[in-house]
Amino acid sequence: MRALIVDDNTDYLGVARAVLRRQGIVVVGIASTGPEALAAARAHEPDVALVDVELGSESGFDVAVRLSRLAEWRTRVILISARSQDDLQDLIAASPAIGFLPKSRLSAGAIAELLDRSDTGGRPRALGA
Amino acid sequence: MSDAAALGADAASAAFGLQEMFDLSLDLFCIATVDGYFLRVNPAFERTLGYTAEELCSRRFFEFVHTDDVERTHQAMDALGRGEELHLFENRYVCRDGSVRWLQWNTRPGPAVGLVAAAARDVTDSRARKEQAALRRVATLVAHRAPPADVFSAVVAEAATLLEADCWLIGRYAPDLTLTRLASNGPWPALANDAPLILEPDDPAALVWRRRSSASVSYDARGQPGPVAGHRGLRCAVAAPIVVDDEIWGVMLAGWQRPRRNTAEAEQRMTDFTELVATAIANAESRAELVASRARVVAASDDTRRRIERNLHDGAQQHLVTLALQLRSLLSTASAESGQLREDIDGIASGLEDVLEELRELSRGIHPAVLSRGGLGPALRTLARRAPLPVEIAVRVPVRPAEHIEAAVYYVIAEILTNAAKHSRAAAVAVEVEALDGAVRVTASDDGVGGANASRGSGLLGIRDRIDALGGTMSLASPPGEGTCITVQIPVTSREHGVA
Numbered sequence: 360m361r362a363l364i365v366d367d368n369t370d371y372l373g374v375a376r377a378v379l380r381r382q383g384i385v386v387v388g389i390a391s392t393g394p395e396a397l398a399a400a401r402a403h404e405p406d407v408a409l410v411d412v413e414l415g416s417e418s419g420f421d422v423a424v425r426l427s428r429l430a431e432w433r434t435r436v437i438l439i440s441a442r443s444q445d446d447l448q449d450l451i452a453a454s455p456a457i458g459f460l461p462k463s464r465l466s467a468g469a470i471a472e473l474l475d476r477s478d479t480g481g482r483p484r485a486l487g488a
Numbered sequence: 489m490s491d492a493a494a495l496g497a498d499a500a501s502a503a504f505g506l507q508e509m510f511d512l513s514l515d516l517f518c519i520a521t522v523d524g525y526f527l528r529v530n531p532a533f534e535r536t537l538g539y540t541a542e543e544l545c546s547r548r549f550f551e552f553v554h555t556d557d558v559e560r561t562h563q564a565m566d567a568l569g570r571g572e573e574l575h576l577f578e579n580r581y582v583c584r585d586g587s588v589r590w591l592q593w594n595t596r597p598g599p600a601v602g603l604v605a606a607a608a609r610d611v612t613d614s615r616a617r618k619e620q621a622a623l624r625r626v627a628t629l630v631a632h633r634a635p636p637a638d639v640f641s642a643v644v645a646e647a648a649t650l651l652e653a654d655c656w657l658i659g660r661y662a663p664d665l666t667l668t669r670l671a672s673n674g675p676w677p678a679l680a681n682d683a684p685l686i687l688e689p690d691d692p693a694a695l696v697w698r699r700r701s702s703a704s705v706s707y708d709a710r711g712q713p714g715p716v717a718g719h720r721g722l723r724c725a726v727a728a729p730i731v732v733d734d735e736i737w738g739v740m741l742a743g744w745q746r747p748r749r750n751t752a753e754a755e756q757r758m759t760d761f762t763e764l765v766a767t768a769i770a771n772a773e774s775r776a777e778l779v780a781s782r783a784r785v786v787a788a789s790d791d792t793r794r795r796i797e798r799n800l801h802d803g804a805q806q807h808l809v810t811l812a813l814q815l816r817s818l819l820s821t822a823s824a825e826s827g828q829l830r831e832d833i834d835g836i837a838s839g840l841e842d843v844l845e846e847l848r849e850l851s852r853g854i855h856p857a858v859l860s861r862g863g864l865g866p867a868l869r870t871l872a873r874r875a876p877l878p879v880e881i882a883v884r885v886p887v888r889p890a891e892h893i894e895a896a897v898y899y900v901i902a903e904i905l906t907n908a909a910k911h912s913r914a915a916a917v918a919v920e921v922e923a924l925d926g927a928v929r930v931t932a933s934d935d936g937v938g939g940a941n942a943s944r945g946s947g948l949l950g951i952r953d954r955i956d957a958l959g960g961t962m963s964l965a966s967p968p969g970e971g972t973c974i975t976v977q978i979p980v981t982s983r984e985h986g987v988a
Contacts, residue, residue, distance in 0.1 A: 368802075371810045378817040413801075418861060441801060441809040443848050445873065446858050449866035463812035463841065466820070 362470070363388045363405040363434070365396040365422060367415045375409070375465055382467035393422040397429070404432045407470060409460070412440045412447060420454050427455040437473055439465065516591065516608040522569040523602065524548035536591075536610050538584030554580035554588055555749040564595075568604050571597050578611065588753070590615050622646040623760055630768045633775070639768040640671035643740070643761050648673055651754055653742035654722070658730070658765065659685070659693065660738040667693055667739065674743065675721065692727035693739045700736055702728040702759060704751035724748040728758035732769045740765065782957035783892075790855075790895045797855035805847055812840040859898050863888045864921060867898055876909045878916040885923045889980050896954055897921060897928055900976055903947040904932045912936025912972055927960075927980055933973040940966035940974075951976070 362384050366372050369391070376386045388399035392414060400408060408426050412419035423436040436456040440447060444459050451459045457477040460469055510517055510530050517530040526533075526545045534541055537552065544552070553561050557579040564577050574595040580588050595606040626642050634642075644656045655674025659667040666684035687694040695703035704726040722743040730738040740762045742754060815837040822830050851857070859867035865883040872879035888894065901919055908917045914936030921930050940948065941964075948964065955962050960978035 368806045368810070371806060371813075374810050374814055374817075378813055381817060381821060412861070413857075420861075441805045441844075442857065443845070446848070446852070446856075446870055447861075447866075448873070449869050450858065450862045462809045463844065464816065465813055466816065 360407065360467070360471070360474075361385045361387045361403065361405045363390065363396065363399050363403065363408040365390045365408060365414065365419070366411040366439070367391045367413075368411070371462065375462075378465065379467060379470075384467050384470070393417050393425065396422055397425060400426055400429055400434050401431055405434055407474060408434045408436050409439050409465070409470070410436055410456070411462070412438050412442070412450070420450055423454050423456050435474065435477060437470060516606075516610070518606050518608075519598070520549065520604050520606060521602050522565050522597075522604060524550050524565065527603075536583075536589060537581055552581050554582055556580075556747075559746060564593075568595055568597050569602070573597070588612075619650050619757065619760075622650055623764065626761065626764045630764055630771065633771060634768070636765075636768050636772050637670070639765060643765055644671045644673055647740075647742070647758065647761055651742060651757060653726075653754070654745045655743040657741040657743075658738060659741070661693075661697060661736065665694065665697060670738070692725045693741060696727045696729045696739050697736060700729060700731070702726065702755040704748075704755065706747060706749075721745055724751065726751050726754045726758060728755060728762045730762045730766050730769070732766045732773070737766065737769060779957070779959060782953075783959075786896075786954060786957045787892050790892060793855040794860065797851050797857060800847065800851050800854070801857065805844065805851070808840060808844050808847070812837055812844065815840065856898060859894055860891070864894055864897060867894075868901060868919070868921065871898070871902055871905065872919070875905045875917075877905075877914060879905060880916065880918045881921075882919070883921045885921055885928060887923065889923075889928055893928060893958070893978055893980055896958055896960075896978055897930060897976075899954060900930060900951050901932065903951045904930075904974055907940070907947045908932075908934045908936065908972070911940065912938075914971065923980075924977070927977050930976040930978075931973070932975075933971060935971045937968065938966045938970045938972055939968045940964060940972045948974075 360383075362379060364372055364375050364379075364386060366375070366389075372389045372391070376389055379386055387403035387405050390396040390399045396408065396410065399405075408423075410419045410423050410426070414422060419438060419440075423438060426434050426436050436454075438447075438451055438454065438456045438459045439462050440459070441462050444451065444461065447459070458473040460473070513530060513532055516532045516536060518526050518533060519528045520526045525547075526549055529541050529544050531541075533539075533544060537544070539552070550558055550561060561579050564574055564579075568574060574593060577593045577595070578590055579593070580590055582588055589610050590612045591608040592611045593606055593608045595604050597604050623646075626639065626646060629639050629642055640658045644658060647653070648656055653674070655672070657672040658670045660670055661667060662684060665687050667687055668684045685693075687697070690705065692703050692705045695705070704724065706724050707722060723746055724744040725741060726743075726748075727739050727741045729736050730740060740758050742758060748754070815833055819830060819833045819837065822833065856867050856870070858870055864885055868881050868883055872881045889897075901921070904919070905917060908914050912934045914934035917932060917934040919930070919932045921928065952962055955976055955978060958978050960976060962974065962976045964972070964974050966972040
């Protein structure tokens with residue numbers, strides 16, 4: 360599985376990339392801003408983009424919309440945040456993302472589960488919801 | 489007593505009465521000629537004006553009349569010369585000691601051509617009382633915090649009756665030395681429209697601006713072109729400054745269509761009024777400043793909370809999340825044999841999650857991040873989900889209002905829900921937020937026990953402070969046993985309107 364990680368916190372980007380790689384995911388790119396994320400998605404054609412809902416002054420929800428509308432390549436978006444899902448529920452439901460993962464619980468298994476649910480036509484759900 | 493003797497006694501007593509009345513009267517009596525000489529004056533004349541009868545009779549009485557009233561007095565004497573009676577005519581006399589007394593006259597032409605009989609009363613004090621009463625009426629308005637516009641109109645109306653000027657104006661200066669009319673009456677020729685008046689250097693209003701004190705200007709009968717007062721037809725204009733907080737703010741102008749030589753008195757009386765006007769303006773400005781400063785305090789506190797929440801999230805929270813992820817990852821790579829180690833790591837990871845959750849709870853209390861991100865709808869629905877009692881919420885605000893309005897609406901509803909959960913014993917609360925023309929309205933009603941009171945140390949007091957700071961209103965209906973309904977309306981200025 361090929362993944363793109365989008366977050367403006369560089370410490371987290373490094374750790375997340377290492378963790379996912381160790382679990383067998385090919386991290387094809389990391390990005391800190393919306394434009395970087397779109398460029399990386401076009402260049403590396405990831406299966407999934409993990410997008411922090413807060414990217415400094417940018418909204419991760421907006422980036423999710425732009426990623427999901429990419430004409431060249433279909434990337435599925437999973438939103439991630441240090442905030443709780445409950446606080447963001449309305450915004451997650453309104454976004455084209457297939458689901459949400461808390462940043463402390465990012466794992467290959469959790470990502471695969473969300474992708475499976477999305478593939479089988481299940482409603483986008485978050486881990487443990 | 490014989491008839492003749494009785495008649496004689498009556499005649500004598502009648503004569504006796506007239507003379508004594510003339511001598512003892514507190515009012516002034518005189519016989520005068522229409523061309524301006526007193527022939528006979530009673531002692532009250534001497535007492536009132538301080539001149540002896542001899543002095544009064546030795547000169548034309550116009551010389552005792554206040555210069556600004558001489559022309560009118562001449563006109564009055566002309567009317568008497570034509571055989572007309574004069575009732576309640578008022579003019580000023582200058583006493584021997586230089587003071588000025590107002591006399592009110594009733595005068596009748598005599599049977600002999602050119603003679604008049606007149607009675608006068610000193611009305612100086614009653615005129616002063618009238619003036620005091622007028623000032624008091626204006627002062628009462630000011631004390632009752634009437635809007636400045638009402639005070640301006642009242643001053644113009646009161647001054648018009650007191651000072652007998654033909655036109656009045658209160659205006660405000662702009663830094664480019666134009667004058668904007670705030671209240672006026674009478675025929676100011678230059679005031680055909682409401683455009684600011686450009687002040688010529690010799691305009692009385694311009695003189696006041698330069699000198700920071702009252703000024704008067706006289707015009708000749710032709711009326712030189714120029715001054716703002718639009719003096720065509722005016723022979724005299726007097727202007728008094730309105731000084732607010734040591735700054736020259738505006739001016740009060742009076743105009744006369746007949747010449748006036750002595751304007752000091754008018755200037756003094758106008759100053760009495762302009763001081764009241766200045767007080768009204770200062771009061772209104774300090775109230776506006778108070779409201780603005782309260783709004784600034786609230787906005788500053790909101791900003792601080794937003795920043796603290798942001799820093800918590802970007803700093804400690806992100807750091808802890810990264811550590812937690814590393815621990816989880818470590819757990820997945822630890823070998824199956826090291827059971828105790830796995831258990832320990834798992835325990836630490838759970839502990840970290842607990843700390844993270846506590847931190848989130850703390851952050852939410854400081855500032856709801858979702859409000860900045862998603863606006864009122866998502867933020868209020870999150871609030872409703874977390875409330876300890878069922879909340880039905882409807883948000884109909886199509887365009888996002890300014891941040892401080894959103895924050896106010898959010899905190900108001902948060903407080904209402906907290907209050908309902910604590911005190912109302914309600915089964916549910918319904919909250920509606922809607923955008924009106926120029927305002928946002930919040931209506932919250934519950935089916936609880938009622939009896940809520942905004943003055944009784946509850947959170948409702950905090951709501952009220954926040955709403956007041958934004959110039960909003962709140963109404964509370966909470967009859968015992970019938971639930972509580974709170975309506976809050978917060979104005980949204982047009983600039984904020986339509987800004988997403």
